[in-house]
Amino acid sequence: GNSVTQMEGPVTLSEEAFLTINCTYTATGYPSLFWYVQYPGEGLQLLLKATKADDKGSNKGFEATYRKETTSFHLEKGSVQVSDSAVYFCAPHKDSNYQLIWGAGTKLIIKP
Amino acid sequence: GAVVSQHPSRVICKSGTSVKIECRSLDFQATTMFWYRQFPKQSLMLMATSNEGSKATYEQGVEKDKFLINHASLTLSTLTVTSAHPEDSSFYICSAPAGTGPEAFFGQGTRLTVV
Numbered sequence: 001g002n003s004v005t006q007m008e009g010p011v012t013l014s015e016e017a018f019l020t021i022n023c024t025y026t027a028t029g030y031p032s033l034f035w036y037v038q039y040p041g042e043g044l045q046l047l048l049k050a051t052k053a054d055d056k057g058s059n060k061g062f063e064a065t066y067r068k069e070t071t072s073f074h075l076e077k078g079s080v081q082v083s084d085s086a087v088y089f090c091a092p093h094k095d096s097n098y099q100l101i102w103g104a105g106t107k108l109i110i111k112p
Numbered sequence: 113g114a115v116v117s118q119h120p121s122r123v124i125c126k127s128g129t130s131v132k133i134e135c136r137s138l139d140f141q142a143t144t145m146f147w148y149r150q151f152p153k154q155s156l157m158l159m160a161t162s163n164e165g166s167k168a169t170y171e172q173g174v175e176k177d178k179f180l181i182n183h184a185s186l187t188l189s190t191l192t193v194t195s196a197h198p199e200d201s202s203f204y205i206c207s208a209p210a211g212t213g214p215e216a217f218f219g220q221g222t223r224l225t226v227v
Contacts, residue, residue, distance in 0.1 A: 032214050043118065043205050043221040044156075089155065093214035100214055102155045 006090045006103030013080055014111050021075040021106045023064075023090035031093040033057075033066055033073040034100060038087045047075075047088070085110045115139060116208050118219025125196055125226055133191045133222045135206030141186035142208035146216070147179075150203040162189040196226040 007022040025031070032051045036044040048057030053068035062077045073090060090103040115138040125131050135145055143164045148156040160181050161169040168181035178200075180192040193200050203223050207216040 034215065036218075041223075044207075044218040046215065046217075049215065100216065104155045 004090050004092055004101060004103040007106050008104070009087075009107035010109050011106060012109045012111065015082055016079045017110075019075070019077040019080045019084075019108070021088055021090075021108070023073045023075065023103060025071050025073065025090070025092045027071065027092060030068065033064070033093070034091045035062070035064055035073070035075050036089045036091055038089065038105070040086070044089065080108075080110050082110045082112050084108060116142075116206065116217045116219045118206055118222055120222060121220055122223045123225070125224070127197055127226055128195055130192055130194045131196055131224060133193075133204055133206075133224075135189045135191070135208075135219050137187045137208050137217075140208075142189075143186060144209055145183060145189040146207045147181060147189075147191050148205045148207070150205060150221075156205065159191075164189075193224065196224070198226045200224065201226045 004023060004025045013019060034049045035047040037047045038044045047062055048059040048064055050057040050066035053066055056063055056065045062075055064073050064075045066073055075088060085108055087105045087107045089105045091100040093100060117136045117138055119134045123131055145162040147159045147162060149159050150156050158171050159174045159179060160171060162181045162183040164183045164186055170176045178194055180194060183189040201224055203221050205221045206219040209216050
């Protein structure tokens with residue numbers, strides 16, 4: 001079955017710094033890959049996704065590329081803002097049905 | 113885009129009482145909804161899959177008599193925490209699949225505090 005390993009947090013950066021949050025997965029077949037974001041006190045929101053190898057998902061300045069050869073889906077942003085402070089979850093598609101399985105989440109703290 | 117609305121966002125209840133949490137799909141029909149529990153600083157734990165018109169499917173270790181799930185219509189699923197205790201205090205989140213694939217729409221979550 002699928003599993004996911006996500007960079008431990010918290011990750012603390014200064015505003016305008018470059019961000020990388022690592023995510024690697026094990027999978028049977030080729031799962032779809034998702035990043036969700038959870039802002040303080042809120043539910044989850046889909047940030048971006050990629051459905052096949054070499055696809056790049058992007059949204060709000062964030063990007064992640066589906067790397068089949070390294071089974072990774074690292075999240076990147078060139079210049080973070082304070083408003084990006086949140087918890088980020090990497091989630092590949094579970095192979096048995098359309099459920100997602102979840103990484104532990106990475107808390108991102110951006111300081112002004 | 114499609115929206116899943118969860119209510120209430122926060123609730124405080126006394127030990128021994130029951131609390132109902134609603135999850136509604138606002139502009140689409142959801143034959144399936146998922147209920148998650150999130151512990152502080154941890155990931156989401158799938159509790160159960162709610163199926164419209166049939167019994168919910170519970171994950172291993174989740175007490176079905178304590179966490180009652182009802183999916184009475186194509187737009188509403190409810191989770192009732194019965195005889196709540198302080199250890200049930202948590203953040204509960206529902207989601208509904210966006211289509212035939214794995215993408216999902218999430219409710220805003222419910223912060224339950226049992227005192």
